[in-house]
Amino acid sequence: MELNDLRKELIYYKNYAELLRSKTHEYSNKLNVLSGMLQLKHYDDAIEFIDRESKGHQHIIGNLVRSIQNSLVASLLLAKYNKAAEIGIKYELDDDNILQDYSKLVSEKLATILGNLIDNAILAAWNNRQNVPPAVHVYVSDRSQHVILEVQDTGAGVASELADNILDFGVTSKAEQEQTGVGLYLVNELVKQFRGSIDWERTEDNATLFSIYLDKSEIKRYEAESHYHDY
Structure with missing residues (x-):
């Protein structure tokens, strides 16, 4: 139990630290760009740059404020937007x-x-x-009796020889220098705790879509059992 509690705290602080790191790095870069434009007296370019950045952030933040009441998940989604934006990846939150x-x-x-x-x-x-302009699309919903989490990307997909074992510990489709094989394994283990399901498919648009389905009744059961064990 102590190990589980420690893991929970580490996950919480890791997500929070990533949000702070991402925001700090992002604004430092953009302030440098803006400073350069002003020093070169490119005032019209500076105004356009500020306007464009403001609109991008306002759209994402507006989406989060309207649709995501969960502050931790909202912070995570914003942090990942900043991470994607830093390297030029289009990051979309579903309007629904x-x-x-x-x-x-x-x-x-x-x-x-x-x-x-x-x-x-x-x-x-x-x-x-x-091969394809990089993009990531995220859909989150608990409108029905299920919590649905979907993440779609324009990557090359999962290699056929890994398809049956992609959720196993140590199995990864990443390049060797990026290899961990822990991410999807951890996702699968967490989904199991809620007795949910995880599916992935290659879409008609040649994108890779991972989908998580969690029954709300199972979420309540998990909360009740966790609360009971705390005592």
Whole structure:
């Protein structure tokens, strides 16, 4: 139990630290760009740059404020937007997103699931950028009796020889220097705790789509059991 508690805290602080790191790095770069434009007296370019950046952030933040009541998940989604934007990957949040707030325990796990899926998607899209403009699309919904998490990317997809074992510990489709094989394994282990399911497919648009389905009744069961064990 102590190890589990420590892991939960590490996940929480890792997500929070990534948000801070991403924001700091992003604004440092953009302030340098803006400073250069002003020093060169490219005032019209500076105004256009500020306007463009403001609109991009306002669209994402507006989407999160309207649709995601869960502050931890919203922070995670914003952090991943910043991460994708830093390397020129188009990052889209579905206009039909909706997610209510859950307990800290459940929220941490949802954020961890999404974080790992999005990290994999960003890397896959980036590695395939020579063939397709890199893009990541995220859909989150608990409108029905299920919590649905979907992450789609423009990567090359999962190699056929790995398809049957991609969720196993140590199995990865990443390049050797990037290899860990832990992300999808961790996602699968968390999904199992909610007795949910994880599926992936290659879409008609040649994109890779990972989908998570969690029954709300199972989420309540997990919360009740966790609360019981705490006592």
